[in-house]
Amino acid sequence: MENGIGFSKSGWDEIDSINFIDYGLFFVPERERQHEIICSAIPKTTSSTKIVDICCGDGLLDREILRRFPHHQLYLFNGSMAMLEKAKENLNEYIDRVTFTRFDLVKDDWRHFSWGVHAVVSSLAIHHLDDEGKKKLFRDLSSNLVSGGALIIADVVKPACDAGKEIAARDWDNAVYKRSMELLGNPDAYEYFKKLNWNMYSDPDPDEEDKPSTLFDQLKWLEEAGLVNIDVFWMKGGHAIFGGYKP
Template sequence: MTSENPHSQWDEELSRRYLDYGRYFVPAREQQMHSMVDLVSGLPPPNLVLELCCGEGLLAEMLLEEIPGLTYLGMDGSELMIEKSLQRLSRFGGRVQLKSFDLEERSWRKLDHAVQSVVSSLAIHHLDGGGKQQLFRDVYNMLIAGGIFIIADMVEPSNATGRKIAADAWDEVVRQRSMEPDGSTDALDFFLREGWNTYRYLDPDDIDHPSPLFDQLRWLELAGFVEIDVHFLQAGHALFSGWKKPARTLTAVTK
């Protein structure tokens, strides 16, 4: 966002704006969510998913619909987002639990029991590099052996040319997604007017702190994850994952 934007942290006004425009701003949003479901669906029961910054519950709804027996714990720092998730997910009853949290704090990372998967969409870029590295280590400890950590997020290009390419591509994505439903450019006009394109409007005091994809893949490896992979990359947005070593591998390593 532009330096004129008064928001130095996420607040409920930004949540309302994202609810209105998020579907236009996220490249291949539906494809990314389907890929995340595919990654989670192969895990054996009991399949407990923890989502960091669950938003309005779109991914949660897809996970719960498509994976029988899956249970879900969603966390978000916005009461408005939690309220929207509660409304969307109410039909799933006891399979769903929602909590308020602060992504930067570490107190919530001491879970009562391990989870099979941790997923997050467009949230971890609010942490700086050190915060991401600590989160990756903490998530590794939350997972059962053989569990998966899936991240869909903005990533920082390595130089100015890459940043311009990402910025131009993101503008084009929003233009196309804005035009698709009814031929209107309202969403694109808002996107440009409010300076939402982080790659075009760099502000060191902004709430967005994307890190290079290469760095994040390396941080996953340093945290202990294996079989690290990139599943999607477009307009500065990436989907990537890492697995916690299966129990048999962990046992072999300790011998």
């Protein structure tokens, strides 16, 4: 099936995009809290700077960044037309500070910017790359950062042992169930989440198209990419927010 991204087959197609647009609020644990934490990890500055979002999706994180950082320009990259259209709609209020680019995460033809980057953020996308792909991506992104700039990643991570996998599977299910009950008053969104086998820890993908790496490995790769003050800012149900800063 044509994946709608039109680029490499990375385990994500336009049906996933529509499901994520409609159900992201339910499927992503503490989504608004995650956005708040990512924004808090971006170094504060009053000067006009440039922030890049790798696989921006429907732009909800970017709306929060644009609201909090009124001097920043955002450069958003995504492969899905449906996502880019939704992001344009969600960011209409800030459109003069946003540049959209359709890209393929797997390729490296987009990775060198002619200007210094204050921060690169990415949420729930880098797990589409394998270990070597992530290592190279971290190096390429780090090389574009200005001194003091940040690479902040939110993503699903590979549990290092069976106990970690069981905890991630259970906590992700519980978070989605709780959210469904809170927002809908019924478990419909949770039941749809289970029907789609969206929880990769309880319902592993037989094609192994998701390629999460352990958090520990990714922290090491950030260090190898030349970043310092590497830290984990939040974690729940197999989802983590982590990053580092350019010396």
